[in-house]
Amino acid sequence: MQINQVIETYDQGAVDYDAIMKRYWHIEREPLIASLLAEARTNRTRCCGRNRS
Known part of the structure:
Protein backbone atom coordinates (compact mmCIF):
# COMPACT_ATOMS: atom_id res chain seq x y z
CA MET A 1 0.00 0.00 0.00
CA TYR A 17 6.46 19.33 -13.67
CA ASP A 18 5.45 18.67 -17.26
CA ALA A 19 2.67 21.27 -17.06
CA ILE A 20 5.08 23.88 -15.64
CA MET A 21 7.67 23.18 -18.32
CA LYS A 22 5.07 23.49 -21.10
CA ARG A 23 3.88 26.79 -19.65
CA TYR A 24 7.25 28.45 -19.05
CA TRP A 25 9.77 26.78 -21.39
CA HIS A 26 9.51 29.56 -23.98
CA ILE A 27 10.62 32.28 -21.52
CA GLU A 28 14.13 33.54 -22.13
CA ARG A 29 15.89 32.31 -19.03
CA GLU A 30 18.98 34.50 -18.90
CA PRO A 31 17.09 37.79 -18.33
CA LEU A 32 14.73 36.04 -15.91
CA ILE A 33 17.58 34.55 -13.87
CA ALA A 34 19.44 37.87 -13.85
CA SER A 35 16.35 39.68 -12.57
CA LEU A 36 15.78 37.08 -9.85
CA LEU A 37 19.40 37.32 -8.72
CA ALA A 38 19.19 41.13 -8.63
CA GLU A 39 16.01 40.92 -6.56
CA ALA A 40 17.61 38.43 -4.16
CA ARG A 41 20.61 40.70 -3.69
CA THR A 42 18.32 43.67 -3.03
CA ASN A 43 16.32 41.71 -0.47
CA ARG A 44 19.48 40.46 1.25
CA THR A 45 20.81 44.03 1.49
CA ARG A 46 17.54 45.20 3.03
CA CYS A 47 17.45 42.24 5.39
CA CYS A 48 21.06 42.26 6.54
CA GLY A 49 21.94 45.91 6.13
CA ARG A 50 24.92 45.24 3.91
CA ASN A 51 25.67 44.27 0.36
CA ARG A 52 27.27 40.90 -0.27
CA SER A 53 28.42 39.91 -3.74
Missing part, protein backbone atom coordinates in the same frame (compact mmCIF):
# COMPACT_ATOMS: atom_id res chain seq x y z
CA GLN A 2 2.71 2.50 0.95
CA ILE A 3 4.70 1.90 -2.26
CA ASN A 4 1.57 2.60 -4.30
CA GLN A 5 1.19 5.93 -2.57
CA VAL A 6 4.83 6.78 -3.33
CA ILE A 7 4.30 5.89 -6.99
CA GLU A 8 1.11 7.97 -7.20
CA THR A 9 2.84 10.95 -5.58
CA TYR A 10 5.79 10.65 -7.97
CA ASP A 11 3.46 10.39 -10.97
CA GLN A 12 1.54 13.50 -9.88
CA GLY A 13 4.81 15.37 -9.44
CA ALA A 14 5.82 14.37 -12.98
CA VAL A 15 2.49 15.63 -14.34
CA ASP A 16 2.87 18.92 -12.46
Whole structure:
Protein backbone atom coordinates (compact mmCIF):
# COMPACT_ATOMS: atom_id res chain seq x y z
CA MET A 1 0.00 0.00 0.00
CA GLN A 2 2.71 2.50 0.95
CA ILE A 3 4.70 1.90 -2.26
CA ASN A 4 1.57 2.60 -4.30
CA GLN A 5 1.19 5.93 -2.57
CA VAL A 6 4.83 6.78 -3.33
CA ILE A 7 4.30 5.89 -6.99
CA GLU A 8 1.11 7.97 -7.20
CA THR A 9 2.84 10.95 -5.58
CA TYR A 10 5.79 10.65 -7.97
CA ASP A 11 3.46 10.39 -10.97
CA GLN A 12 1.54 13.50 -9.88
CA GLY A 13 4.81 15.37 -9.44
CA ALA A 14 5.82 14.37 -12.98
CA VAL A 15 2.49 15.63 -14.34
CA ASP A 16 2.87 18.92 -12.46
CA TYR A 17 6.46 19.33 -13.67
CA ASP A 18 5.45 18.67 -17.26
CA ALA A 19 2.67 21.27 -17.06
CA ILE A 20 5.08 23.88 -15.64
CA MET A 21 7.67 23.18 -18.32
CA LYS A 22 5.07 23.49 -21.10
CA ARG A 23 3.88 26.79 -19.65
CA TYR A 24 7.25 28.45 -19.05
CA TRP A 25 9.77 26.78 -21.39
CA HIS A 26 9.51 29.56 -23.98
CA ILE A 27 10.62 32.28 -21.52
CA GLU A 28 14.13 33.54 -22.13
CA ARG A 29 15.89 32.31 -19.03
CA GLU A 30 18.98 34.50 -18.90
CA PRO A 31 17.09 37.79 -18.33
CA LEU A 32 14.73 36.04 -15.91
CA ILE A 33 17.58 34.55 -13.87
CA ALA A 34 19.44 37.87 -13.85
CA SER A 35 16.35 39.68 -12.57
CA LEU A 36 15.78 37.08 -9.85
CA LEU A 37 19.40 37.32 -8.72
CA ALA A 38 19.19 41.13 -8.63
CA GLU A 39 16.01 40.92 -6.56
CA ALA A 40 17.61 38.43 -4.16
CA ARG A 41 20.61 40.70 -3.69
CA THR A 42 18.32 43.67 -3.03
CA ASN A 43 16.32 41.71 -0.47
CA ARG A 44 19.48 40.46 1.25
CA THR A 45 20.81 44.03 1.49
CA ARG A 46 17.54 45.20 3.03
CA CYS A 47 17.45 42.24 5.39
CA CYS A 48 21.06 42.26 6.54
CA GLY A 49 21.94 45.91 6.13
CA ARG A 50 24.92 45.24 3.91
CA ASN A 51 25.67 44.27 0.36
CA ARG A 52 27.27 40.90 -0.27
CA SER A 53 28.42 39.91 -3.74
